[in-house]
Amino acid sequence: MSEDALYRFSFAAAPIRGQWVRLEGTLDALFAGRGYPAPVQSVLAEMLAAVSLAADGIKFRGAVALQARGPGPVTTILAECREQHLLRGLGRWQSDADLDAAGGDVMRLLGEGQMTLSLVSGTEAGADPTTYQGIVSLTNGSLAENLEAYFENSEQLPTRLLLAWDGARVTGLLLQRLPAAPNATEMALEQHGALWQEALVLADSLRAEELARWSVEDLLRRLFHEHALMVQPPRALSFSCTCSRERSATMLQALPKQEILELLEERGTIEVTCEICGARYDYDAFDTHALYAPPGTGVH
Ligand SMILES: [Zn+2]
Incomplete structure (x- = not known):
């Protein structure tokens, strides 16, 4: 299995930067056993590539999350990149027929x-997290085009974003023209300006299957072989x-105690399954009653 990685590069002759990301093992881990239908996998994969690209550019330790809730066949979708390399995500859906009809739109x-x-900045222990939220307007069916418009507006930088999902892995390419000295x-x-226009033409000549298949070395060579590029060492990404x-216990404690005890009575064990990774935390009678023991007393 190839290692998931993000590369950053820049053009020697002009203030133009680029990023390339590919995720495969991360998606294997995220999708394993979750039963995500193909359209949910497709959007989630592209969102994860996008948050990896966005997180790479920020200058603080923290998290970048892209999410939506709506009345469509996909009711909730969330992709998050923490500390610029740790990824997780989640999708909920309601009707397979409607999902298929929507395709990749x-x-x-x-x-x-x-x-x-x-x-979200300041996610390290002891720090006070602060959150900045932006709204990504969806004006067409392509996630890449909608995000490209968002980055262009929010950063005030000409931007090109391409995303390609081939059913097993997702690849993203982002180009940005930075302010000149x-x-x-x-x-x-x-x-x-001329080099930027040329870079756009070259990027737009790339077909989705080429973006999905080519290695980063191939892509940079084939597209930009006439230009000197500086390529930085890759950043490894993982699920x-x-x-x-502890978090599952906190979640149970937030629910009505009576309901939890009735569930325990009925089932003998309470199972809490993480919706993101599928990890299961079991609470037998002993564990469940320990949730309600006064702090410091323990249960003996
Ligand atoms: Zn989990």
Whole structure:
């Protein structure tokens, strides 16, 4: 299995940066045993590639999450990248027939005109998290085009975003034209503009199956062989859930005690299954009553 990775590169002759990401093992881990229908896998995979790209550019430790809830066949969808390399995600859906009819059209899948992009900083222990939320308007069926417009508006930088899902892995390519140095000459600016236009033409010449199949080396060579590029060492990405026995206990404690005790009576054991990774936390009678023991007393 190839390692999931994100590469960053820049053009030597102009302030243009690029990012390339491919996820495969992360998706295997995320989809294993979850029964996600193909359209849910497709959107979730593209969203995970997108949050990986977005998280790579931020300058703080934290999380980037892209999510939507709507009245469509996909009722909830969430992709998150923490600490710029740990990924998780979740999709809920209600009708397989409607899912198939919607195909890969993100607006029809969600039945909703927007997604939320959140940046949460200060997720390290002891820090006070702050959240910034942006609204990604969905004006067409392509997630990549909607996100491209969002990045272009929110960062005020010309942007091209391509995403390709081939049923097993997802690949993303992002190009951005950065501001020129304040002392850049008129001629330099003209050259930067021409190179940006050329980079766009080259990126747009790429077919989805080429983006999905080519290695990053092949892609950069085939597209930009006439240009000097600086490529940084890759960042490894992987699936990681944040669930734990402690979190499942906190979740149970937040539910009405009477209901929990009735469920225990009926089943003998309470099972809490993580919806993201499928991990199961079992609570027998002893464990369940320990949830309600006054702090510090323990149960003997
Ligand atoms: Zn989990």
